[in-house]
Amino acid sequence: MSQAKPGAAELEAAIRNVPDFPKPGIQFKDITPILSSPQLFAASIEQLTGHFKPGEVDVVVGIDARGFIFAGAAALKLGAAFVPIRKKGKLPWFVHEQGYDLEYGSNTLAIHIDAIQPGTRVILVDDLLATGGTAAAAAALIHKLGGHLLEINFLIELSFLKGREKLKDLPVRSVVIY
Numbered sequence: 001m002s003q004a005k006p007g008a009a010e011l012e013a014a015i016r017n018v019p020d021f022p023k024p025g026i027q028f029k030d031i032t033p034i035l036s037s038p039q040l041f042a043a044s045i046e047q048l049t050g051h052f053k054p055g056e057v058d059v060v061v062g063i064d065a066r067g068f069i070f071a072g073a074a075a076l077k078l079g080a081a082f083v084p085i086r087k088k089g090k091l092p093w094f095v096h097e098q099g100y101d102l103e104y105g106s107n108t109l110a111i112h113i114d115a116i117q118p119g120t121r122v123i124l125v126d127d128l129l130a131t132g133g134t135a136a137a138a139a140a141l142i143h144k145l146g147g148h149l150l151e152i153n154f155l156i157e158l159s160f161l162k163g164r165e166k167l168k169d170l171p172v173r174s175v176v177i178y
């Protein structure tokens, strides 16, 4: 008897909700139970990017740090390049930087200046959409290099934080929506 492949419902069931981490009032969405199951990890990549065929995407961009896990695997599956966006000061070559505001304070993301060629077809993959500041800054860096951003793909979206409003001109797709 063959077993059906896991889908979004099975992924949602595996996500562990950790209250008050990393600080009081935040409910952290822990994706490590997905990663520890080969079937669920494979399903997460399928659900994130299975609507693209190999050859339709040139570059998968991932955001430091959990985004790397999903974006790297998606790039291999799609036969695409992988490009990292990291926090300021971590990339060794010349970079473009983009700042964004957090609830308290601010942050800066960076990308290598030669990471994406103008006109290449890019998707951005990250683990979670919360307020949208991180993804908006990453999208700005991709556009600065002339990348054609096809879609932003999140495994999890916290829709009550209205992150899509910061990404309003960009196609956004999420697998598990709270």
Ligand code: AMP
Pocket: 026, 027, 028, 029, 030, 063, 066, 126, 127, 128, 129, 130, 131, 132, 133, 134, 135, 163
């Ligand atoms: P934001 O810029 O507010 O959309 O935050 C997105 C980033 O913060 C994602 O890359 C997540 O890794 C992380 N993040 C924010 N909120 C949570 C949460 N409740 N659980 C897990 N990760 C989170």
